[in-house]
Amino acid sequence: MASSSSSIHNKSYLYDVFLSFSGEDTRKTFVDHLFAALDQHGIRTFKDDERLEKGKKINFELLQSIEDSRLYIIVFSKHYASSSWCLNELLKIMECHNKGERFAFPVFYDVDPSEVRKQTGPVGEALAVHMNKNKSEVGKWREALKKASNLSGWDVRKTSNGHEAKAIKSIVERVSLELRYIKMGVDDNLVGMERRMQDLNPCLxxxxxxxxxxxxxxxxxxxxxxxxxxxxxxxxxxxxxxxxxxxxxxxxxxxxxxxxxxxxxxxxxxxxxxxxxxxxxxx
Incomplete structure (x- = not known):
């Protein structure tokens, strides 16, 4: 059986990156600039610009877009947890991440990572709106928020002294590097290349x-x-x-x-x- 690393090299994905975010907080600001930077670098990015109303279930097309993406950037903001749409996106993203083939990167925009991890402050207040309507889902969402906040990512307020442009540059560079690694699968049928490369290296x-x-x-x-x-x-x-x-x-x-x-x-x-x-x- 092929390893998980080889399967991601061989699988064809429609998108390089899936962006999960709260439009209320970041659509026309941070996420807009981040999407433009990713696009400028030739990174195919899915950014959903047509959200369903709060309370509506995540649709099949969006779930499929998450499946069709190599990497995930989750932009946590003050109102992210108030949207069941965002939280169900997060569940699907973490499901894909936990398989070990694809990776999610959290970005903390105007919230502290500990607030996402412990669901306190504005994040806790945002999550509280679901207590009466979606009690059965809240436990799953809490666990997903906790696990995602423990991943390696960026706290925008503490990255590059809070300069958003520099933080976005850092994010794009990391994503580019990760995608470059993913796409550098070596063809096992190229027999004898190691010896030839040893002969070539001194000339370089x-x-x-x-x-x-x-x-x-x-x-x-x-x-x-x-x-x-x-x-x-x-x-x-x-x-x-x-x-x-x-x-x-x-x-x-x-x-x-x-x-x-x-x-x-x-x-x-x-x-x-x-x-x-x-x-x-x-x-």
């Missing part, structure tokens, strides 16, 4: 501040990809390099000269490894 001279160019040639027709430069033009190749390295899908290159200048200005001072496939022309 990793750690030097100079530029190294290495050419690797091989027989044509062995299954390599069609060269993008011929299909789309050099400017599209430059654009793709800039977008991938800088994690910015908003970059547009309208001409080769512009692309050259952008690469000189935006990539100077960065340490990057760029692999160009099917290069048969000096341009």
């Amino acid at each position: 001279e990793i750690g030097t501040k100079d530029v190294r160019m290495i050419g690797i040639k091989g027989m044509g027709g062995a299954g390599k990809t069609t060269e993008r430069a011929f299909k789309f033009g050099l400017e599209k190749l430059q654009e793709q390099v800039l977008r991938d390295v800088l994690k910015d899908n908003g970059i547009i290159v309208s001409g080769v000269h512009e692309g050259e200048n952008l690469m000189k200005n935006r990539l100077c001072g960065k340490e990057v490894l760029i692999v160009l496939d099917d290069v048969d022309d000096i341009d």
Whole structure:
């Protein structure tokens, strides 16, 4: 049987991240900025903008979206626990997290982690609205809140001295790193690569501040990809390099000269490894 780590590598997900949040507190502020930052970095994020009225049950489509996501960001705020919709989202998220294949990250926005863990203060007051209507569910919600608050995450008020933009940057960097790890599954059919990499490493001279160019040639027709430069033009190749390295899908290159200048200005001072496939022309 495949391990849980290999199953997440092989499974195809519709979304990289599912955002769970209280729209009343954060939809037009923190969550809006966080979603924009994730999207700018090419991270496919599900953000539900159409909530059912309080008290309505979570629908099948939303549960399926949670199933179809690799990672989860739970933004706890003062009114998060007042929504049975949010709390049922949380139950489903923790169910997926507890399987050990996917991971949830809590973000504490304008609330203290201990308030979520112990359901005190504004969190306790928000949860109290369910005592008369959903007594059978409250116990499950309390346990989910407690477990989620014990996970590694971010207290926005204490991250980067309370600077929200820097906190969001930290969140995006961590999510990007986690997704990069998930997507770096190695093909077990690539036999003999370890020895070849040992021969290649000295040529790379990793750690030097100079530029190294290495050419690797091989027989044509062995299954390599069609060269993008011929299909789309050099400017599209430059654009793709800039977008991938800088994690910015908003970059547009309208001409080769512009692309050259952008690469000189935006990539100077960065340490990057760029692999160009099917290069048969000096341009």
